[in-house]
Amino acid sequence: MPPDWPSSLFAESPWFAALRPTLDRLGWSRFPAAADWAAASAGHCTVSAQPLCFAPAPDDGLAYEERIWRTGRVATRPDNWHDAFNALAWLAFPRSKAALNALHWRHLAHDPPGRRSRARDAATLFDESGVAVVASDPTLLAALRDHQWATLFQRRRADWGRQIEVWVLGHALSEKALAPFRGIVGKCALLEVSPTHFGRPTVERLDWVDQALAARCDDDSLTQPGALPPLPLLGIPGWWPQQDADFYADTGQFRPKRM
Numbered sequence: 579m580p581p582d583w584p585s586s587l588f589a590e591s592p593w594f595a596a597l598r599p600t601l602d603r604l605g606w607s608r609f610p611a612a613a614d615w616a617a618a619s620a621g622h623c624t625v626s627a628q629p630l631c632f633a634p635a636p637d638d639g640l641a642y643e644e645r646i647w648r649t650g651r652v653a654t655r656p657d658n659w660h661d662a663f664n665a666l667a668w669l670a671f672p673r674s675k676a677a678l679n680a681l682h683w684r685h686l687a688h689d690p691p692g693r694r695s696r697a698r699d700a701a702t703l704f705d706e707s708g709v710a711v712v713a714s715d716p717t718l719l720a721a722l723r724d725h726q727w728a729t730l731f732q733r734r735r736a737d738w739g740r741q742i743e744v745w746v747l748g749h750a751l752s753e754k755a756l757a758p759f760r761g762i763v764g765k766c767a768l769l770e771v772s773p774t775h776f777g778r779p780t781v782e783r784l785d786w787v788d789q790a791l792a793a794r795c796d797d798d799s800l801t802q803p804g805a806l807p808p809l810p811l812l813g814i815p816g817w818w819p820q821q822d823a824d825f826y827a828d829t830g831q832f833r834p835k836r837m
Contacts, residue, residue: 579657580609580611580657581609581657581659582609583606583607583608583609585607587756588601592816592817593746593751593752593758593811593817594746594752594755595745595746596670596671596745596784597663597666597667597670597746598780599670599780599781599784600666600669604618604669609657611656612633615632615633615654615665616631618632618665618669619665619668619669622668622669622672623650623676624646624647624650624676625647625676625677625680626647626648626650626680628648628650630668631649631650632654632661632665632668633651633652633653634655634656635651635653636651641686643679643682643683643686644683644686646679647679647682647683652665659753659756660750663750663752663753664749666749667747667748667749667752670747670784671747671784671787671788671791672788673788673789673791673792674791674792675705676792677791677793677795678701678704678705680795680796681697681701681795681796681800681801682698682701685698686698696801697798698801700800700801700802700805700806701795701800701801703806704747704748704765704800704806705747705748705749706748706749706751707748707750707751707763707764707765708747708748708751708766708767708806709744709746709748709751709764709765709766709767709809709811710747710766710767710769710787710790710791711742711743711768711809712742712743712745712770712783712787713741713742713743713768713770713771714741714770714771714772714773714776715737715742716770718734718741719768719770721734722766722768722809723768723807725832725833725834727813727826727832728826730813731813731815731826731832732826738815739776740776741773743776744764744811744814745784745787747791748764751764751811758817758818760812760828761812761830761831762811763808763811764808764809764811765806765807765808765809766806766807766808766809767791767794767800767805767806768807769787769791771786810832810833
């Protein structure tokens with residue numbers, strides 16, 4: 579049996595804001611079948627100009643990222659949330675996901691025997707657990723980098739949605755959002771914008787974020803040391819039901835920066 583399709587959760591939870599335009603456009607009310615994925619992927623392609631296809635991996639001897647680059651096939655198991663969220667991320671962030679695949683391809687030849695290179699490790703980390711943090715006030719991004727959680731989540735609470743916002747790209751994070759638990763951390767690409775950004779429609783803001791993340795993949799800046807600072811996602815206003823002083827005082831979750 580395919581999993582239940584939580585339409586109300588997708589429509590209401592801030593975790594799925596980045597996927598919502600895609601989900602609304604697809605209009606699915608049940609877990610997607612093979613025909614649904616085929617229809618959804620139509621018109622999308624990789625940087626290598628291969629038409630995108632969400633389907634189970636064939637026995638072709640190709641590694642995951644190499645298969646995407648050479649054939650456009652994104653291994654997608656039936657009735658599997660992890661793979662479903664990966665496919666949805668491809669549809670919501672088409673430039674970014676294609677650029678991540680191209681980054682893997684560029685660095686594939688530099689992999690140490692039996693494991694990934696540091697650059698590909700960083701790309702995989704962002705692919706699985708990445709979020710884009712967009713802010714018009716650089717002091718908010720500085721507070722995140724410095725783990726100034728009281729400033730970011732409590733003193734500047736009213737600025738969320740007006741001067742700072744978060745979009746989830748990582749498909750492992752989306753899967754966790756089906757049943758959130760304390761301690762979930764996103765790895766952040768920090769993007770500074772003009773104040774007018776926040777007055778634009780959601781689709782326009784997401785399109786800008788997709789282009790900006792793709793550029794970060796193209797120039798390898800996401801793979802540099804320190805490029806992906808952590809963000810305890812449950813601290814974001816509205817992302818956890820009870821966010822009182824005791825909640826934010828939990829240093830196991832809101833850890834100070836190491837000196």
